Amino acid sequence: MSAANMTGRTLAMGEDEASDGARAMVDAPFGKALARVAKDDPSIVGLTADLGKYTDIHPFRDAFPDRFFNVGMAEQNLIAVAAGLARTGKTVFATTYGVFASRRAYDFAAIACAHSDVDVKIVAGLPGLTTGYGGTHQAIEDLALMRMIPNLVVIDPCDAVEIEAATEAIAAHKGSVYMRLLRGQVPAVLPADYKFEIGRARHLRDGTHVGIVSTGLMTERALDAAAVLGKRGISVGVLHVPTIKPFDAEAVVNFAAGVDHLVTAENHVVSGGLATLVAEALFDAGQARPLTRIGLPDRFIECGSVPTLQARYGISLDAMIERIGSLVKVAA
Amino acid sequence: MLRNSPPESADIGELKRRATNLRRHMLTMARGQGQGYIGQGLGMADALAALYFHELRYDPANVTWRERDRFLLSTGHYSIALWAAFAEAGVLPVEELPTYGADDSRLEMSTLDTTPGVEMIGGSLGHGLGQGVGQALGLRLDGSGARVFVELSDGEMQEGSTWEAAMSAGHFGLDNLVALIDCNGIQADGPVVLDMEPVAGKWTAFGWSTQEIDGNDMEAVVVALKAARTKGGKPHAIVMRTLPGKGVRRIETSEKSHFFRVDVGQWDGIIAEFEKSLEPAA
Numbered sequence: 001m002s003a004a005n006m007t008g009r010t011l012a013m014g015e016d017e018a019s020d021g022a023r024a025m026v027d028a029p030f031g032k033a034l035a036r037v038a039k040d041d042p043s044i045v046g047l048t049a050d051l052g053k054y055t056d057i058h059p060f061r062d063a064f065p066d067r068f069f070n071v072g073m074a075e076q077n078l079i080a081v082a083a084g085l086a087r088t089g090k091t092v093f094a095t096t097y098g099v100f101a102s103r104r105a106y107d108f109a110a111i112a113c114a115h116s117d118v119d120v121k122i123v124a125g126l127p128g129l130t131t132g133y134g135g136t137h138q139a140i141e142d143l144a145l146m147r148m149i150p151n152l153v154v155i156d157p158c159d160a161v162e163i164e165a166a167t168e169a170i171a172a173h174k175g176s177v178y179m180r181l182l183r184g185q186v187p188a189v190l191p192a193d194y195k196f197e198i199g200r201a202r203h204l205r206d207g208t209h210v211g212i213v214s215t216g217l218m219t220e221r222a223l224d225a226a227a228v229l230g231k232r233g234i235s236v237g238v239l240h241v242p243t244i245k246p247f248d249a250e251a252v253v254n255f256a257a258g259v260d261h262l263v264t265a266e267n268h269v270v271s272g273g274l275a276t277l278v279a280e281a282l283f284d285a286g287q288a289r290p291l292t293r294i295g296l297p298d299r300f301i302e303c304g305s306v307p308t309l310q311a312r313y314g315i316s317l318d319a320m321i322e323r324i325g326s327l328v329k330v331a332a
Numbered sequence: 333m334l335r336n337s338p339p340e341s342a343d344i345g346e347l348k349r350r351a352t353n354l355r356r357h358m359l360t361m362a363r364g365q366g367q368g369y370i371g372q373g374l375g376m377a378d379a380l381a382a383l384y385f386h387e388l389r390y391d392p393a394n395v396t397w398r399e400r401d402r403f404l405l406s407t408g409h410y411s412i413a414l415w416a417a418f419a420e421a422g423v424l425p426v427e428e429l430p431t432y433g434a435d436d437s438r439l440e441m442s443t444l445d446t447t448p449g450v451e452m453i454g455g456s457l458g459h460g461l462g463q464g465v466g467q468a469l470g471l472r473l474d475g476s477g478a479r480v481f482v483e484l485s486d487g488e489m490q491e492g493s494t495w496e497a498a499m500s501a502g503h504f505g506l507d508n509l510v511a512l513i514d515c516n517g518i519q520a521d522g523p524v525v526l527d528m529e530p531v532a533g534k535w536t537a538f539g540w541s542t543q544e545i546d547g548n549d550m551e552a553v554v555v556a557l558k559a560a561r562t563k564g565g566k567p568h569a570i571v572m573r574t575l576p577g578k579g580v581r582r583i584e585t586s587e588k589s590h591f592f593r594v595d596v597g598q599w600d601g602i603i604a605e606f607e608k609s610l611e612p613a614a
Contacts, residue, residue: 092466
């Protein structure tokens with residue numbers, strides 16, 4: 001490719017990764033919600049490992065500097081210190097990128113947090129394919145890794161509305177949590193009166209031809225794809241599953257029963273995450289059936305601009321519309 | 333036996349007697365299983381006696397007392413030493429010790445936090461110091477005068493997370509944190525497989541106030557613990573040189589002191605030797 005044809009641009013650290021629509025944008029929804037919750041809860045402590053600026057925890061840091069600690073580039077220590085603080089009665093929010101929280105600090109998340117049943121909330125930036133920094137920074141298998149840890153709640157929120165609601169919910173929840181973080185300017189997709197509950201899926205749109213079970217930012221695309229396909233006469237329903245663990249298998253099975261084709265959509269590799277969970281839920285319920293899995297392939301993804309990479313690996317809105325549209329033949 | 337602060341002076345003879353009792357308890361436990369990390373436990377008996385019967389602000393009748401000093405056993409496989417200390421202090425009944433390592437026993441061969449008095453899940457090495465840093469930070473946030481003691485070992489210093497924690501403790505100026513580094517010179521594959529020297533120099537370089545002592549010299553242990561009460565804005569490291577199997581000749585001289593196993597029945601002979609060694613020379 002000649003230089004003149006190169007249009008995509010690799011996102012720099014701190015730039016927004018979740019903005020691809022015309023929706024209202026909210027700045028740093030996680031940090032703002034955390035600062036709000038912490039006003040009424042003096043037990044909340046914030047930690048980061050040299051990524052405070054890039055994980056939206058700065059509103060909390062600015063409001064409560066005496067309850068905020070930066071442990072430097074040391075993710076194992078980040079999670080160990082969080083667990084120690086929690087043992088003294090604190091509710092600890094520890095932020096870093098998903099790759100470091102999962103791959104590098106896995107033993108500490110498992111033993112010091114989940115096994116110890118302490119109140120550590122690991123909030124993890126750059127989920128899936130939301131950065132162009134390549135395999136070192138793209139947490140494309142974190143949901144699979146983290147859901148295998150017993151006693152750990154795993155959440156992949158859709159938008160700013162859900163991030164704020166989930167931040168409140170996990171602060172009130174007793175136990176350890178891994179939550180994926182969309183940071184910076186995050187779109188508001190869900191209605192303002194949307195109710196988030198740990199462990200509950202939400203039926204967002206009715207449809208009979210295709211049912212999309214989606215999680216994280218893919219729910220925004222699922223809704224947009226459903227609207228476009230609806231105009232073409234394809235009826236598409238959407239079930240949003242923000243909690244990967246505990247998984248709302250019952251809602252998935254009920255939803256699946258009402259559609260001709262079932263599709264999963266996740267910002268994650270298609271093995272071990274949402275698609276696997278849906279398949280397990282259906283099989284357990286005796287509903288084994290074809291499943292179209294939209295997600296990332298089993299490979300390390302190269303550097304590049306996020307829109308280019310998302311299109312290349314089939315998780316962009318256009319790619320979703322094309323893939324789902326091909327499932328259903330409608331009379332012209 | 334509630335203690336609000338360490339007493340001014342220590343009864344060294346009494347602490348030595350307690351250390352002997354801890355060794356006796358450990359041998360009882362090892363007899364039950366016929367095996368265990370008895371070498372390390374015997375080496376640590378003096379330090380644990382000094383902690384639980386002199387230094388720690390601690391109430392055995394209320395192990396979750398908010399103002400207690402915390403003792404974190406990072407090397408979870410030394411649990412045999414912790415159970416001995418708990419039994420001697422009255423946290424656990426002495427009668428329970430023979431269940432060590434048996435199915436459904438609370439006295440695991442590697443510590444879980446389901447046993448009363450345990451402050452962390454040990455076993456995965458390199459976890460203790462970081463969790464100690466967190467607890468020390470939390471206690472300081474609360475304005476508590478309680479302190480945090482973390483045991484770790486020379487072999488465990490090979491875990492990188494230990495140094496992440498050491499850096500952060502120095503950075504945060506945690507003078508309510510004391511690391512007790514058990515330098516017994518052994519690890520799973522034999523004598524310490526990477527040269528860790530100079531041990532004390534490493535801690536000093538990371539911003540700690542550092543002492544180096546014979547960890548089996550009760551007087552030295554007590555003096556070092558007292559010096560570690562200093563509030564000078566630095567965490568405290570006590571490098572303790574200990575002898576694996578200390579007090580039981582047959583284990584002290586074994587090449588397999590990292591994990592000591594003898595045939596069922598032979599423990600009675602070892603225990604008899606130990607008791608005989610305690611008798612004053614005729």
